[in-house]
Amino acid sequence: MPIQIIIEKCTGCALCIKACPFDxxxxxxxxxxxxxxxCNLCGACVPACKLKAVVLEEGEKPAxxxxxxxxxxxxxxxxxKKGKVQxxxxxxxxxxxxLAKKLSCQVSAVLLGNNLDGQLDELIWQGADNIYLVExxxxxxxxxxxxxxxxxxxxxxxxxxxxxxxxxxIGRSLISRVAVKINTGLTADCTGLDIxxxxxxxxxxxxxxxxxxxxxxxxxxxxxxxxxVRHKVMQPMAPDKKRKGKIIRERFDGSVYASATKLLDIVExxxxxxxxxxxxxxxxxxxGMAGPENFKILEELARVLGAAVGASRAAVDSGWMPxxxxxGQTGRTVAPKIYIACxxxxxxxxxxxxxxxxxxxxxxxxxxxxxxxxxTYGIVADxxxxxxxxxxxFQEVLRR
Amino acid sequence: xxxxxxxxxVPETTEVxxxxxxxxxIREGVKSMINPFDMYAIEEAVRLKxxxxxxxxxxxxxxxxxxxxxxxxxxxxxxxxxxISDRAFAGSDTWATSYTLSSVIKKIGAFDLILCGxxxxxxxxxxxxxxISAHLxxxxxxxxxxxxxINPALSTMESGNTERKGGVKDKFMRVERMTExxxxxxxxxxxxxxxxxxxxxxxxxxxxxxxxxAKQARIIVWAxxxxxxxxxxxxLSGSPTQVIKIFTPPPRPGGQIFKGETPEIVNKLVELxxxxxx
Numbered sequence: 023m024p025i026q027i028i029i030e031k032c033t034g035c036a037l038c039i040k041a042c043p044f045d046x047x048x049x050x051x052x053x054x055x056x057x058x059x060x061c062n063l064c065g066a067c068v069p070a071c072k073l074k075a076v077v078l079e080e081g082e083k084p085a086x087x088x089x090x091x092x093x094x095x096x097x098x099x100x101x102x103k104k105g106k107v108q109x110x111x112x113x114x115x116x117x118x119x120x121l122a123k124k125l126s127c128q129v130s131a132v133l134l135g136n137n138l139d140g141q142l143d144e145l146i147w148q149g150a151d152n153i154y155l156v157e158x159x160x161x162x163x164x165x166x167x168x169x170x171x172x173x174x175x176x177x178x179x180x181x182x183x184x185x186x187x188x189x190x191x192i193g194r195s196l197i198s199r200v201a202v203k204i205n206t207g208l209t210a211d212c213t214g215l216d217i218x219x220x221x222x223x224x225x226x227x228x229x230x231x232x233x234x235x236x237x238x239x240x241x242x243x244x245x246x247x248x249x250x251v252r253h254k255v256m257q258p259m260a261p262d263k264k265r266k267g268k269i270i271r272e273r274f275d276g277s278v279y280a281s282a283t284k285l286l287d288i289v290e291x292x293x294x295x296x297x298x299x300x301x302x303x304x305x306x307x308x309x310g311m312a313g314p315e316n317f318k319i320l321e322e323l324a325r326v327l328g329a330a331v332g333a334s335r336a337a338v339d340s341g342w343m344p345x346x347x348x349x350g351q352t353g354r355t356v357a358p359k360i361y362i363a364c365x366x367x368x369x370x371x372x373x374x375x376x377x378x379x380x381x382x383x384x385x386x387x388x389x390x391x392x393x394x395x396x397x398t399y400g401i402v403a404d405x406x407x408x409x410x411x412x413x414x415x416f417q418e419v420l421r422r
Numbered sequence: 423x424x425x426x427x428x429x430x431x432v433p434e435t436t437e438v439x440x441x442x443x444x445x446x447x448i449r450e451g452v453k454s455m456i457n458p459f460d461m462y463a464i465e466e467a468v469r470l471k472x473x474x475x476x477x478x479x480x481x482x483x484x485x486x487x488x489x490x491x492x493x494x495x496x497x498x499x500x501x502x503x504x505x506i507s508d509r510a511f512a513g514s515d516t517w518a519t520s521y522t523l524s525s526v527i528k529k530i531g532a533f534d535l536i537l538c539g540x541x542x543x544x545x546x547x548x549x550x551x552x553x554i555s556a557h558l559x560x561x562x563x564x565x566x567x568x569x570x571x572i573n574p575a576l577s578t579m580e581s582g583n584t585e586r587k588g589g590v591k592d593k594f595m596r597v598e599r600m601t602e603x604x605x606x607x608x609x610x611x612x613x614x615x616x617x618x619x620x621x622x623x624x625x626x627x628x629x630x631x632x633x634x635x636a637k638q639a640r641i642i643v644w645a646x647x648x649x650x651x652x653x654x655x656x657x658l659s660g661s662p663t664q665v666i667k668i669f670t671p672p673p674r675p676g677g678q679i680f681k682g683e684t685p686e687i688v689n690k691l692v693e694l695x696x697x698x699x700x
Contacts, residue, residue, distance in 0.1 A: 024513070058509070059485060062513065064513075065665060066667065069667075103603075166552075190602065191564065191565055191600065191602060195552055195564040195565075198549040198552035198553055199552045199553070199555065199562065201549070201556075202521075202556035202557055203556055205517075205662075206662055207517060207661070208517070208662075210516075210545075210547035210548060211548075225666075229671070230546060231433075232543065233671065234671075235670055235671075236668070236670070236671050239664065239665050240666055241663050241664075242664060243662065282561045283608050283609065283610040283611075284609045284610075285607075286596070286609055287606065288606050289598075289604045289607065291603070291605075297602045298602070299602050303698075328699075328700075345619070345620060346621075351543055352458055352459070352620045353620070359698050360695060360698055377674065381695070381698065382674075383691065383695070389679075394677070394679065397677045398677045398678070399677055399678050399694060400679040400680065401679075401687055402680075403680075403684065403687065407684050408684060408688065411684050411688045412691065415688045416692055416696075419692055
């Protein structure tokens with residue numbers, strides 16, 4: 023039995039029931055009983071019990087992959103596209119600097135690509151104490167295999183304690199592969215990172231079950247501790263042009279850069295004015311838009327605000343907007359500063375994709391629409407009247 | 423062409439509610455379903471089989487009741503279902519899960535392609551698919567939104583081989599991989615693993631015949647006894663990550679509702695938002 027209640031200690035106080043996210047504990051005859059078919063062995067009940075009556079057997083302790091003390095420093099995998107560093111990487115450098123103060127260690131940027139000299143100063147100004155730079159024609163664009171090979175070699179050589187990476191289509195693909203290759207833990211799509219003051223390990227906090235629960239996860243016995251981190255959650259540092267950093271150039275044998283898959287072309291879709299995951303403002307339309315032609319009014323508002331255009335599943339499934347614009351469980355998860363939901367009823371599948379936005383504006387005719395429950399500002403009105411008036415007013419105020 | 427599809431049974435998220443007294447997820451009476459993204463993987467496998475013949479096998483790791491998910495996939499046209507179920511696998515994180523699934527895939531043997539949904543709707547990690555390909559040391563393409571072209575040799579090829587030798591090296595697929603800005607066109611040799619997104623197809627409804635066949639089909643169940651996996655690499659022991667705390671997020675504070683005349687509403691709203699817009 024991997025988890026047990028010590029009957030002699032249990033008083034039936036039910037604190038463990040409150041802690042259990044899986045509804046797996048019952049009180050029978052004033053003693054807690056765990057239903058093992060429901061229990062996920064998450065261990066949430068263990069610290070909840072003040073009487074230490076819940077025991078989670080760790081079984082055989084996971085074999086550490088390494089001598090933990092050899093691993094030092096925080097690394098940020100720098101994502102570049104067409105030779106330009108992506109904003110999520112600067113956000114992570116900012117966070118890494120904050121964590122590094124608590125660990126008294128250095129922050130290193132890991133940059134793979136080709137002809138990247140123009141990017142180095144900015145990385146140092148925004149938090150990199152060192153830059154591990156690997157340049158080769160074959161690394162110009164991201165590809166899973168060569169990037170995995172290079173990153174694995176660098177980790178084995180320099181042994182970072184923590185490795186952070188954006189939870190992007192590159193990061194989530196690459197780092198999942200790297201984590202398996204070097205036999206360490208990885209936590210996906212984190213929205214919070216901290217250092218445990220006593221154990222000095224990385225506390226990784228992330229939403230699960232579509233944001234209905236939040237979990238804090240650690241990687242106690244393996245190094246590096248690795249996490250992908252959501253866009254727009256962490257703050258970049260203000261650039262400091264006086265900062266100094268060291269550049270460490272690495273070269274590897276040609277076989278390290280080999281790839282079985284071939285990248286034939288990169289296609290940018292022109293209809294995407296602003297990339298959804300990078301946007302500070304998103305104007306999004308749902309079934310209430312009543313047809314594809316009406317998205318024009320959202321595009322106009324988006325243009326004035328410098329916003330991206332999103333869509334609900336209903337609008338995408340009706341063929342009004344391409345799938346790349348879909349926000350929600352089967353589309354993208356976004357967290358902009360302002361999310362303007364127009365004619366979106368707010369099914370839970372949509373909400374999980376946008377409810378961590380800072381400000382949510384909902385415009386809907388139906389006062390009972392669930393979107394109003396999460397809205398910072400709710401407008402019960404006809405969107406076809408409100409949106410054009412809103413566009414005009416913003417134009418006047420912003421002088422655009 | 424032989425295809426293995428990895429699926430997960432998840433709670434129907436729409437019905438996940440929080441018990442306000444205990445602050446926990448109410449799972450009682452919550453229906454289970456196939457992870458929505460896995461439906462696209464199943465559909466794509468059935469379509470490829472219809473074109474190129476071969477065998478499709480759906481696998482899942484989970485409690486005994488996850489068998490229902492396998493039968494549902496078989497009702498859509500998948501040939502065979504394997505349930506990996508044992509208390510020894512409980513508490514697996516993505517490392518241990520991808521290790522277990524990759525070991526099962528090795529035991530199944532000959533395959534050309536592994537299909538997974540891009541992520542599961544409960545854990546949302548998107549790590550198990552790439553983890554499997556890393557364990558198997560085969561190429562991966564994540565977020566596949568379209569299979570553009572398949573080497574025609576595949577349709578006449580005999581069933582696949584996990585080792586890349588003989589004529590197998592001639593097999594390739596050209597696919598579109600979704601990115602933040604658009605997509606990439608990638609060509610990959612087989613065997614390979616793809617994770618797929620919604621845009622790739624529209625899953626069919628199971629046919630009556632399919633449902634009857636699935637109901638009667640024998641599901642293969644493999645436990646640790648059959649698989650004999652390294653106990654250091656499965657379940658809790660094989661999981662480098664540990665959940666130390668689970669809590670429900672604070673609800674969003676209640677908002678303001680505006681009613682009335684359009685100009686008045688619009689002026690008020692612009693006043694409130696203008697400092698956030700740059």
